[in-house]
Amino acid sequence: MSDDPLHESLKPYSISHKSFLQLLDYLEEHQYHTICFDDIVKNKNAAKQKTVILTFDDCPKHLFDFAIPELQKRKMKAVFYMPTAHLGGYNDWDAAEGRTRVDLMNEDDLKELNRLGMETGAHSHHHIHLKKVDEKTVEFEVKESKQLLELIIGKEVISFAYPFGSVPKNYKQILTAAGYRFAISIYTPFENDLSIRRFIYHDGDTTETLHKKLSFFYRCYRIVRDPFKMY
């Protein structure tokens, strides 16, 4: 969490305990229902109701100390994206840029997430910029991570989060061939099931900015803005 002095360098991708509670309180007060991607597979209309999908990238182990218990308390769920080569390891890609090294979840932790009713998604095998590597490497990264996770949790993995929001060429074809139904990017000129726009919730957000980010108008704004924000 960003209010842990050791995690300061991970901002804005890490938030404080207070910000996290503000987010969950907001969702609860405004009667948002948290769903996962498998809910949409089970019921096509699931995402049409007042719903949000909460996502956590990289699976830091410390999520079990606060974030996950807080979700459970409120009967909320979320999707957790694990880069499989780093299972039980560290966020080496952050450390390489001088950010704090944190412990990541191991196989038992992922099984525990599954037991708690949370969804696990793939986040490539090595946590690399998929736009910067050749197609064979992209294919390996998306397939390997899916297979390893499925072996661990004994359940189909249907969603993928592009590391660094880096969406490779031919992503639709490659992810579909690997068996994914959904993939989340950050900025994307055209949104579809394999390139879903996300927004980052950070410590600077207030209930007012959250209200805006969850609105229809913000979605329209992103359609106009995202093509200029591409990596």
Ligand SMILES: [Zn+2]
């Ligand atoms: Zn990541």
